[in-house]
Amino acid sequence: MFYISEVKSTAPAAFQTTLQEMVYHVLQQFNVCYERVDTDEAITMEDCLLIDEKLNMQTVKTLFLCNRQQTDFYLLITTAGKPFKTKDLSSLLGISRLSFAPADLLEQMLGTKVGGASIFSVMLDKDNKVQVVLDEDAISSEWYGCNDGTSTSYMKLKTEWVVNEFLAFAHHKPKIIKL
Structure with missing residues (x-):
């Protein structure tokens, strides 16, 4: 059985990572x-889905992508249930081919392991090498559901704060698209 704690409004007692x-x-x-x-x-x-039910929200899907040469990087935020096709996003961004970035680059650039990518990961991207790409559908609801940079702690917070205040604080101007 999948463990989910009671809902909390405080930080973890101990942190697993610097990002968290x-x-x-x-x-x-x-x-x-x-x-x-x-x-x-x-x-x-x-x-x-179990996490979403407990927090009464929908967790976004966060994907770390790159071009073939691994010189351009993208953090795509979309809805969890939306099918993802790299060719569709490549076309929208005007890039010949996108793929999932290697796990070692995810950890090196965004401080997380596979499954832990989060909008908060851009705080570690001090050189702005990662373009944040937001799907309109993922930012259309009141609540933003995501992890905290780990794959074992999930949160619900106001979407408006994430998009308008957090990304400005992290010095990342998002590109908003319709997938």
Whole structure:
């Protein structure tokens, strides 16, 4: 059975990663209200559906992508249930071919392992090598559901804050698209 804690509104007692610690520091700095749960490692869409039910929101899908040469990087945020086709996004962005970035680059550039990519990961992208790409559908609801840079802690916070304040704080201007 997949473990999900009771809903909490405080940071974890101990942080698993530097990124996770940064996330809660920024939330505190901006006085952002959030709800969160600790979980077993969430791997499947079914796991995320259970998390969504507990937090009464929908977790976004966050994908770390790159061009063939691995010189241009993209953090795509879309809805969890939306099928993803690289050729569709490549066309929208005017790029010949996109693919998933290697796991070692995900960890090196965004401080997370596979399954832990989050909008908050851009705080570690100080050189702005990663373009944030937001699907309109993923930012159309009141609540933004995501992980905190780990695959074992998920949160719900206001979408408006993420898009308008957090990304400006992280010095990342998003490209908004319709997938």
